[in-house]
Amino acid sequence: xxxYRRAYIPGxxxxxxxxxxxxxxxxxxxxxVKILGNVLRETKKLWPTEIxxxxxxxxxxxxxxxxxxxxxxxxxx
Numbered sequence: 001x002x003x004y005r006r007a008y009i010p011g012x013x014x015x016x017x018x019x020x021x022x023x024x025x026x027x028x029x030x031x032x033v034k035i036l037g038n039v040l041r042e043t044k045k046l047w048p049t050e051i052x053x054x055x056x057x058x059x060x061x062x063x064x065x066x067x068x069x070x071x072x073x074x075x076x077x
Contacts, residue, residue, distance in 0.1 A: 010070045015062070016065075052066055
């Protein structure tokens with residue numbers, strides 16, 4: 001298991017990339033994009049973050065999320 005470093009910055013903004021398993025181009029399919037959208041909306045209900053930007057490609061996505069002011073507890077991940 002990798003030893004990830006986390007920055008606990010209250011109200012911080014973070015960039016991250018998510019890759020599909022074995023570079024499978026699942027986001028070419030409309031149903032996969034709809035599922036991703038549903039999951040992101042549900043996630044925002046549980047953890048009040050701002051999704052500042054998303055770039056969705058067939059086999060991965062890049063995104064920038066901001067925590068609420070004063071919040072350093074990145075609970076997801």
